[in-house]
Amino acid sequence: MNIYAQVAEGGSAAEIAAREYRLRRKTAQQQVAANRITPARAEALLRPWTAIAVLSGADLPELADVLARDFDPQGRDRTTRLLVARDICPRAKWIAELANARDRGIEAAERNTENVERARGLQALARHFACDPAGKHHLPGYQPLPSSERQAA
Numbered sequence: 001m002n003i004y005a006q007v008a009e010g011g012s013a014a015e016i017a018a019r020e021y022r023l024r025r026k027t028a029q030q031q032v033a034a035n036r037i038t039p040a041r042a043e044a045l046l047r048p049w050t051a052i053a054v055l056s057g058a059d060l061p062e063l064a065d066v067l068a069r070d071f072d073p074q075g076r077d078r079t080t081r082l083l084v085a086r087d088i089c090p091r092a093k094w095i096a097e098l099a100n101a102r103d104r105g106i107e108a109a110e111r112n113t114e115n116v117e118r119a120r121g122l123q124a125l126a127r128h129f130a131c132d133p134a135g136k137h138h139l140p141g142y143q144p145l146p147s148s149e150r151q152a153a
Helices: 003-009 013-033 039-056 061-069 077-088 091-111 113-128 147-152
Strands: none
Touching: 013 039, 013 113, 039 061, 039 077, 039 091, 039 113, 061 077, 077 091, 091 113
């Protein structure tokens, strides 16, 4: 079994980012509905994933208005997405969130094989964004939780 083929089966970076965004958005909405977090806190928690979805090229209906605001009439979608993502959440913040999600995803997959597909998707997304063209905020390598924290999780 080729692990790279399975990553490819998980979809493109845009598809993976869209799935993660939707899952996290649904969770945030449930937390707000249960009065566990405020709507403002939910929005703050979603900002890194919104930026990741925008940068990956995900076409989410809820992002259409945001992208239209900065639409580039020259047709440079990448430029538009870079500008929008920068306004939503700084790279340093979303790259840290992605690295943490990847690391926790790997650990969840080690505990339960039902989590392998999601862990592969997060790893593929992390590879997609690993290098910062500006050379400032590269994605760090896997950082496992200390064993005491792992057992608690």
